[in-house]
Amino acid sequence: MAKYIVRRLLQTIPVLIGVSILVFSLMHLIPGDAAQIMAGEAASEESVEQIREKLGLNKPKPVQYFNYVSNAIQGDLGNSIRSGRPVVDEIKGRFWVTAELAVYATILAVFLGLIAGIISAVRHYTWSDVSIMVVALFGLSMPNFWLGLLLIQWFAVGVDFLPIPDFLMMRPSGWGDSWRQILLPVITLGTSGAAIIARMTRASMLEVIDQDYIRTARAKGLSEKIVIYRHALKNALIPVVTVVGLEFGAFLGGAVITETIFAINGMGRLTIAAITERDFPVVQGTVLVISLLFVFVNMLVDISYRMLNKRIDLS
Amino acid sequence: METNVLEVHNLRTSFYTDDGEVKAVDGVSFTLPKGKTLGIVGESGSGKSITALSILQLLASNGKIIDGEIRFKGENLIGYSDRKMRDIRGNAISMIFQEPMTSLNPVFTIGQQISESLIKHQKLSKRDALLKSVDLLKLVGIPSPEARVRNYPYELSGGMRQRVMIAMALACDPEILIADEPTTALDVTIQAQILQLIKELQHRLGMSVVFITHDLGVVAETCDYVAVMYAGQVVEYSDVFTIFKEPKHPYTIGLLNSLPRHDMEQDKLEPIRGNVPNVRDMPIGCRFSPRCPAATDLCRAELPELSKDDKGNDVRCWIYSDNWDGEMEVNVYGEKRIAQGRGVKAVFSD
Ligand SMILES: Nc1ncnc2c1ncn2[C@@H]1O[C@H](COP(=O)(O)OP(=O)(O)OP(=O)(O)O)[C@@H](O)[C@H]1O
Ligand SMILES: [Mg+2]
Numbered sequence: 001m002a003k004y005i006v007r008r009l010l011q012t013i014p015v016l017i018g019v020s021i022l023v024f025s026l027m028h029l030i031p032g033d034a035a036q037i038m039a040g041e042a043a044s045e046e047s048v049e050q051i052r053e054k055l056g057l058n059k060p061k062p063v064q065y066f067n068y069v070s071n072a073i074q075g076d077l078g079n080s081i082r083s084g085r086p087v088v089d090e091i092k093g094r095f096w097v098t099a100e101l102a103v104y105a106t107i108l109a110v111f112l113g114l115i116a117g118i119i120s121a122v123r124h125y126t127w128s129d130v131s132i133m134v135v136a137l138f139g140l141s142m143p144n145f146w147l148g149l150l151l152i153q154w155f156a157v158g159v160d161f162l163p164i165p166d167f168l169m170m171r172p173s174g175w176g177d178s179w180r181q182i183l184l185p186v187i188t189l190g191t192s193g194a195a196i197i198a199r200m201t202r203a204s205m206l207e208v209i210d211q212d213y214i215r216t217a218r219a220k221g222l223s224e225k226i227v228i229y230r231h232a233l234k235n236a237l238i239p240v241v242t243v244v245g246l247e248f249g250a251f252l253g254g255a256v257i258t259e260t261i262f263a264i265n266g267m268g269r270l271t272i273a274a275i276t277e278r279d280f281p282v283v284q285g286t287v288l289v290i291s292l293l294f295v296f297v298n299m300l301v302d303i304s305y306r307m308l309n310k311r312i313d314l315s
Numbered sequence: 316m317e318t319n320v321l322e323v324h325n326l327r328t329s330f331y332t333d334d335g336e337v338k339a340v341d342g343v344s345f346t347l348p349k350g351k352t353l354g355i356v357g358e359s360g361s362g363k364s365i366t367a368l369s370i371l372q373l374l375a376s377n378g379k380i381i382d383g384e385i386r387f388k389g390e391n392l393i394g395y396s397d398r399k400m401r402d403i404r405g406n407a408i409s410m411i412f413q414e415p416m417t418s419l420n421p422v423f424t425i426g427q428q429i430s431e432s433l434i435k436h437q438k439l440s441k442r443d444a445l446l447k448s449v450d451l452l453k454l455v456g457i458p459s460p461e462a463r464v465r466n467y468p469y470e471l472s473g474g475m476r477q478r479v480m481i482a483m484a485l486a487c488d489p490e491i492l493i494a495d496e497p498t499t500a501l502d503v504t505i506q507a508q509i510l511q512l513i514k515e516l517q518h519r520l521g522m523s524v525v526f527i528t529h530d531l532g533v534v535a536e537t538c539d540y541v542a543v544m545y546a547g548q549v550v551e552y553s554d555v556f557t558i559f560k561e562p563k564h565p566y567t568i569g570l571l572n573s574l575p576r577h578d579m580e581q582d583k584l585e586p587i588r589g590n591v592p593n594v595r596d597m598p599i600g601c602r603f604s605p606r607c608p609a610a611t612d613l614c615r616a617e618l619p620e621l622s623k624d625d626k627g628n629d630v631r632c633w634i635y636s637d638n639w640d641g642e643m644e645v646n647v648y649g650e651k652r653i654a655q656g657r658g659v660k661a662v663f664s665d
Contacts, residue, residue: 210375212417218373219412220405220432220483224397234422 005303012295019291020072023284024065027057038081038278051081055281072288078281080274087285090270095289098259098266102251104186109193110244116194117201121236122228124206132198139195148188148261155184185262189255193247200243204236211235238308245301252297253290319386320523321347321370321491326383328362328369337594339365339378341547344621344629347491347540352517352524354534354555356570357544358591363527364413366544367493370525371410372400387491406436409484410493413527415477415500419468425452426464429483436487451482455512474505478512485516492517493525498533510537531574535559543567546592546602549621553628563630565607565647572648587648601633608648609634611641 027034035052036043052058055078056067071077077087116136120129208214209232217231256268263269267286274282328340340362347353355363368374370385372392385392387408392400409432412418420428429451430444439447445464452460455478468476477497484492494513498506514537517524526537534541534555541558543551543566551564562568569587589606592598598605604614613633621631633639639654 212412212414213420215373216412216418216480216483217420217431218404219371219410221401221403221435222405222431223401231420231423235420238422 077285105190108190112194113197116198120202121205136195144257208236249297320349322386324384345542351539354538361544362547405432408491409489
């Protein structure tokens with residue numbers, strides 16, 4: 001197992017190099033002169049030259065890349081063009097907001113998804129199974145922005161049950177004082193994940209229930225409850241773990257729309273703002289952080305799947 | 316007097332599939348006297364496993380027992396509530412399955428899996444159950460059982476897993492052990508060991524055993540009684556001596572005939588021609604009639620009943636009935652049978 005973990009760690013190195021090259025190239029892939037674009041069309045030759053100087057764009061590309069990577073390793077992702085603050089600081093405050101949103105969304109998705117999936121599997125082909133799966137299909141196909149707007153319309157504007165969240169006012173790492181503020185964005189983000197987990201759990205349970213060892217469990221005289229929740233579920237959850245991990249990764253990187261709708265100052269919103277403001281160091285920074293997170297989460301998922309699955313793999 | 320611990324009467328079990336009803340078991344009757352071993356033999360697909368699963372009511376969700384009686388110590392298990400059945404499963408009647416590689420749960424240790432029935436039926440504590448699991452592993456001949464209880468199934472070979480399955484089945488001192496081809500998935504050398512083990516344990520523990528196999532050699536070695544199955548039905552049921560010395564049903568005769576034997580010349584070795592009928596397209600008459608060398612119009616038109624002869628042995632064949640419409644001296648795979656009503660004594664050609 002330790003060997004596998006080391007191998008899996010080593011495997012991420014080429015991925016990381018690829019990510020860094022891509023992120024670095026962002027600056028150079030855009031047509032025209034990056035410094036000119038950042039400065040804006042009306043900028044003077046002088047200020048363009050200044051930006052070029054500041055970003056080191058006048059040096060040869062390999063040197064630029066090397067500098068970029070070595071700075072990044074030391075935690076220096078450059079400074080924001082707009083605010084002049086270090087990119088790392090800009091991201092830090094926003095990161096925890098997004099991370100918290102993603103964690104809650106994952107918890108919601110796992111909770112709803114597992115319950116729905118298990119009920120569906122245990123009562124498969126009954127009325128409850130069919131309705132749960134129809135709802136899941138809705139949850140899966142409903143675009144985030146649409147769901148978010150609907151929720152605001154129903155609960156915040158119409159009924160006055162939940163406040164329209166004002167996240168701009170919040171502490172950068174906190175959610176204000178009320179669970180009600182966080183509820184709508186979490187539902188918006190987590191619904192599709194819940195649907196995916198429900199479908200996965202159901203399929204996995206149905207497959208496991210037909211296995212020989214489930215018959216063995218019944219042959220021991222165990223109750224149906226123990227057969228389902230002890231013998232079947234533990235096996236059925238192994239592939240679900242992978243999906244949960246991937247969903248969490250997707251929530252981290254994919255909160256852009258939800259954050260925009262609910263005006264949450266997370267990483268997604270930071271990225272959008274940086275793009276519209278042509279703040280390239282910040283864009284580079286957020287893309288890099290999100291990619292690294294994704295690579296890291298993926299690695300954890302692989303390792304945990306391997307750990308859980310070891311018993312099955314070798315048989 | 317001998318008491319029968321298990322009596323199955325005219326069992327019928329069907330599966331309901333998208334393509335219609337599959338009559339997997341369609342007329343199975345046999346008795347198992349206490350402390351004895353009954354062999355169920357028959358080709359692949361003849362309904363042996365489904366018969367066993369029906370006894371414990373462990374059929375897949377699309378399967379259903381539609382008729383018959385399963386009497387365990389006189390009480391009909393059909394009609395038992397699921398709760399009452401659960402008290403029987405793994406306790407009074409337990410089963411070893413055909414597939415040792417996949418019959419253990421991969422995510423629980425051997426000890427946990429054996430302990431479960433002990434905790435459930437004998438109300439042992441977790442600790443005591445684990446201790447008894449070690450004893451059981453020792454009983455079935457697994458080396459260093461103290462370490463093995465902590466193993467997961469993937470850490471054990473097929474033979475070891477089948478021993479674990481046996482230990483699990485024996486955990487609560489069952490009155491009946493059903494062993495469904497416990498050795499087919501294993502190496503020949505290990506097969507012999509497992510058979511020996513079951514035989515030994517039966518003598519030591521006084522269990523009655525239902526032994527399912529398609530190996531007549533194994534039957535001769537281990538069984539006291541034999542039920543021969545063909546296409547979902549029992550076609551002959553006798554004590555083991557009668558089955559080998561005076562088989563009556565042409566199918567049984569054919570089976571024995573195709574067995575290599577050392578005690579006689581085999582110049583008249585004749586295989587059973589044709590194929591097993593399709594479950595969805597059974598012959599109207601006797602199910603063996605399309606392949607039977609002695610079949611008559613009666614055989615092809617009407618299904619014979621399983622009926623007793625004067626020695627209490629059962630055969631499902633028109634030759635031994637009063638209605639027989641063929642020659643009085645019938646040649647079946649080189650052996651002569653005299654058709655003169657029931658209970659006929661076989662006449663061996665020389
Ligand atoms: N779940 C099911 N659905 C439909 N048909 C089934 C199902 N299970 C078994 N059958 C059918 O029932 C018949 C009897 O099967 P069974 O497993 O009892 O055979 P068997 O005598 O044990 O054969 P083998 O020696 O190969 O184990 C087969 O034709 C099989 O296709
Ligand atoms: Mg079978």
